Amino acid sequence: MSDVANVEPGEAVSVAQIVFGPDGLVPAIVVDEDDRVLMLAYMDAEALRRTQAEGRTWFYSRSRRSYWAKGETSGAIQEVLSITADCDGDALLVRVRQHGIGACHTGAWSCFMHPLSEHQ
Numbered sequence: 487m488s489d490v491a492n493v494e495p496g497e498a499v500s501v502a503q504i505v506f507g508p509d510g511l512v513p514a515i516v517v518d519e520d521d522r523v524l525m526l527a528y529m530d531a532e533a534l535r536r537t538q539a540e541g542r543t544w545f546y547s548r549s550r551r552s553y554w555a556k557g558e559t560s561g562a563i564q565e566v567l568s569i570t571a572d573c574d575g576d577a578l579l580v581r582v583r584q585h586g587i588g589a590c591h592t593g594a595w596s597c598f599m600h601p602l603s604e605h606q
Contacts, residue, residue: 490575501534505576511546514578516564516589524564524589525597527556529578534569541566543580562586 489503506512511528518524527545529537533553536544543556543564557563564582571578588595 490571491573499571499575501531503575504571505574506530511548512576512578514545514580516543516580516582518582518584519567522596523598524584524595537566537569543582557586560586562588564589
């Protein structure tokens, strides 16, 4: 059980209390001001530190094994409004003000755009 499980609802937690996986990463669900889910990405402690310090989202790319700032090339930056840990401290909810065309590299507002078929 993580330290976060013993924290009262609404009480702040530290980065040290976040439960990073064996790969050193924690999933970060990004939502906009209207609670629309924009994307899912991963942060390690350094990406989380950069995000907090700069007020814009930084992630760790598992495929490229490098850091990336959202909007670095597209200009579609994410201004961080808040970061909240879940009840177990093993996932983050990052509320942002999305600037530019949207969160998805395809140009869509959200990366979640494909309904799952009822058929296999």
